[in-house]
Every structure is written in structure tokens, then in C-alpha cells.
Amino acid sequence: MASISIPSATEDAENIRKAVQGWGTDEKALIEILGHRTAAQRAEIAVAYEGLYNESLLDRLHSELSGDFRSAMMLWTADPAARDAKLAHKAMKKNGERYVWVLIEVACASTPDHLVAVRKAYREAYSASLEEDVAACPLYKDPLLKQFLVRLVSSYRYSGELVDDELARAEVAELHDAVVARKQPLHGDVVRIVSSRSKPQLKATFERYRQDHGKAIDEVLEEERRSDQLAAVLKTAVWCLTSPEKHFAEVIRSSIVGLGTDEESLTRAIVSRAEIDMKKVKEEYKARYHKTVTSDVNSDTSGYYNGILLTLVGPE
């Protein structure tokens, strides 16, 4: 394929205008334009659009589109920090493990600086802080679970590469005591370690854990999850922090298998990883489920909604 030059934000805005004006909507054109622009480009297009036509691009998409396609296009077009703030806000209104996942993804699966941007966007959108709403949320009844979630969304982890091997060694012992030997305080140190250490430090600690104990910490937590809700949440955090592609492959798969499709989760996973690690998610998916993301998306979705998802998933 010959490389093509990307049009200016103004040209894109003008073409989007053409696609939404008059009779009907040219959904294909919207997918073609917005689906192939980076977050920075989409932000410029939104500014150009508002400058030219004196209306918000997101508002126009909202009034012009509908259903799952609209949700996907709006989530994709929104600023990523504002999008994650919105996802977190919505997730706190619903009960169930898959909504707790959203908070963990927002807190753990992007960079520490992104999380600060999300918290800033959250304060602007909801006149409250993210951690304030998590702490006051009546859905999280277990005090340790709540404490863990508050600390995850409040963290601003060190993001350098420096790893302390002595510390990794000491914290392997603390993890083992807390999760397997079940010494008191149950999970207290796990919560502290997982919610505060840097990602490279956690990778070093978990790698050493696997070497010392012959089993990965996520497998140990996986075995505990039937009897222990916090173990399940801890495992999700471990994945989002050190191998988010595993978590998002699972989100996509579980949104597709079973009765009906969970479009909300499917959209969220694909939109939020499209610019981060979609290639890894697709590889992980193929290795684990012996299917491709594309074939599963095709089997469960159709129309323009299918179109934007496949555009964001990209070639297998």
C-alpha cells in the first residue's frame, strides 16, 4: 500500500461536516476519517470542527448516530483522559466484577501520568475527585477491597526503570506470606505492594516469585479467586500492571462468549487499547483462544458498529 499523507485537521473537519449534513449520514466516511487518526489528531479535528461550525463534534456525533456504533464513535473521538474519567464514573454506578475491572484498567493499564490526567478530567467533569467517589461508593462493601481500589486510583507510581533487587526479594516473601501462608494481615501487604510499586519493580518481584515458588503469582491468585473476591481483583490488577494484553484479551473474549454480546465491554476494550497494545492483545487472543479477535468480532457484531471495531482492531 502506498503511504498516503493525512489531511489537515481542517480538511478532516470539513469532510466530517459533509458526512453528517443533510439527508442521512455517511457513516463510512466517519469511520474512514476518525478511525484512522491518532488521539492528538482527533483532538485537533474536534477543535477545528468546533471553530468552523460552532458546535461540539461530540454533540453532533451524539445527535447523528445511534446504538453501539454511536457509543464506539463517541468513546473513540473523546479525549482519552476524559473518556477514562467517564468510564470510571459509569462503572461506579453498577454492581459486578466486570465494573470493578473498569476502575482497575483506568488505574493500572496506562501510564501513571495518564492516570493523573484522568483524575484531572474527572474533577472537571463531576465536581468531585475520582478517589472521593470510589471511597464513598456504596457498591464496594468489603473494606479491604474498597481500600485497594482507592489506593489504585490514587496512585502516581514512579515510572522510571530503576529496580531494587533487594526489595523484590523481601516483597516476594511478603507476598507469599500474605497469599499462600495466609499470615495476618491477610492481603494487607499485597494491597500495599500492588497499589504502590512501579511497574518494572513489580515485574521483577513477580518474576522472582515465579522462580522461587514454581508458580506465577497470577496463577496463585486465580486459584484463590473462587473463595476470595479480593484475590480476583488483585489478579486483575497484576495483569493490568504487568501484562495488560492478557486482561484485555479476556475482556474481549468474555464479552463475546455466553448469552448475547456485552457490547459495552467489547467497545471499551477495543477503543481503549487500539492505540496502546492492540497488536499484543491480538497475539495473546490467538494464543489463548485459538481464534482471532477479528473472527470473534465478526461473529457477534454487524453493520457500522462492526466497521469501526474492525478498523480499530486493524489487520490480523
Add this chain to the structure above:
Amino acid sequence: MASISIPSATEDAENIRKAVQGWGTDEKALIEILGHRTAAQRAEIAVAYEGLYNESLLDRLHSELSGDFRSAMMLWTADPAARDAKLAHKAMKKNGERYVWVLIEVACASTPDHLVAVRKAYREAYSASLEEDVAACPLYKDPLLKQFLVRLVSSYRYSGELVDDELARAEVAELHDAVVARKQPLHGDVVRIVSSRSKPQLKATFERYRQDHGKAIDEVLEEERRSDQLAAVLKTAVWCLTSPEKHFAEVIRSSIVGLGTDEESLTRAIVSRAEIDMKKVKEEYKARYHKTVTSDVNSDTSGYYNGILLTLVGPE
């Protein structure tokens, strides 16, 4: 006094260079220049100085000055976020209530955006996050105290003016249940409320508490502090959040009364409040102790150290 124009950062840097070059040091000139510049101006001077002389201004002050005067000049010349990161880092190495104060001041007595800047500076200086070090600090033995400190330093409170009166009403009841009626979980809700709500919201809640129960929450906590370390810490946080001048008047006073002077605390309080609320601190001091900050500083300090402190305190 005729208004005088402030020299350019380059002129200031040149004059500082004259003051530190050759035989001896012109301390008076350093106080005269740096003691009368805002944080933004001091930052520009430091950049200009390094550009002109290829050495860090802070390093030069360190090698040129000594004792309490040096500490005060260096803390004052440093970037406020880096200074607070350093103060917090040092405070975690020492045992005692007055060191816990430092963490609470850093977390609560400035703006939420300043705290984010402090956390950023902390990560750069110490290759760790502030909350990570608080959570792992062996000095904070009470788990609830530790949790409270972690949540204070991790917060990014909403900083708008919006207040929810219904919420204030509900949380007055929760505060009263937790502190006075001592229902379980002891202090749990107090920790949540104080560590997450916005300052205007907390002011509304505490004002309503005073109206409903005929006593201010800080007085109630003050009475509990003899039997309960967490109550003392909570009271300090309440003051730093809603009337920091009360806390800093107490820090200055307690650094002066008693055996010897606690120069570290005295310097910290004056340097960190000089550009924020020194006028209120002086008024509070006069009202509470029937002395002025100036007269107490004069009775306990001398020389150039006294000179920089009085410059920062300003006229009574």
C-alpha cells in the same frame, strides 16, 4: 516608600555572583535579593545563574553558607514543589509527631495541584512515589494512621467551590458517630471524609458540626488526643485543610517555647508560608499567644538566620 522596579533575573544572578565570589560572602546581599523575590522569580534567577556561571545556584549556596542560615536560604531558593518533596522525604526518616506534621502539611496545607507537583518532584528526586514510601515506612506502626497518611498524600481533591449541603448533613452524623459515639469502625469514616472531600465541602461540614453539636470538630479531636494518637493527627489535618494559619502558628510557637529552639520546624513553617498566608499566621499568633512572630523569632534567633526569617515574616 517609593515603589522600586525588580531587577531582571540576569541582574539578580550577577549580583548574587558578586555576593558569593572572592573573600567572604555578602550574606546581607543574598537576603536582600532572594528574600524579596517570588517563587517564579527565584526560579528564573536560578536558571539565569546556572546559564551564566555553569554551576547550580543551590550548590553554590550550599558550599558558601552554613548552619541554620544555609538551610533557610536553600529551602527558600528551591522550587516549592521540590522543597516539599524533600521535606516529606526527610520527615519519613524521623520518629515523632512533629515529623508526621510535615507530611500532613505537604498533603493538606497547599492546593491539590501543588500536591501533584510535589509528587512529580518526589518521583524525580527519589525514584519512588511519595505514597509508596509512606506506605512502606516502618515508623508508622498503627495501620489506620498509615492508611490515613497514604490517602492524604495520594489525594487530588476537587478544588472547585461547589458544596453539597445534603452530603455535609450526612457526614456530620458520620463524624459524630465515629469520633464521639465511637461506633465501629472507629475513625474509618473520619479518615475517608478528611482524606477525600474538597476543602469547601469540609468547611461546610465542620461548620454544620459546630452548629449541631455546640463544639467544633477540632476541639473534640483535641480532647481525644491524649488517649488516641490518630485523633491528634486528624486534628492537624483538619487545621491544615481548613485553617492552616492555626497549625502554622502552633508550629512556630512550639518550635520556640521549651528547651532550645527547633530551628528545623521554625524555618520550615516560615519558609513555606511566606508566600501563602503569613499575614494570617501572624494575626493568629498574636491572638492566640499575645506575642508577635517577630518578637518570638527575635528572642530565639540571631545573625543572618534571624535576618532571612524576619525578611520572610515581613512587617507586623
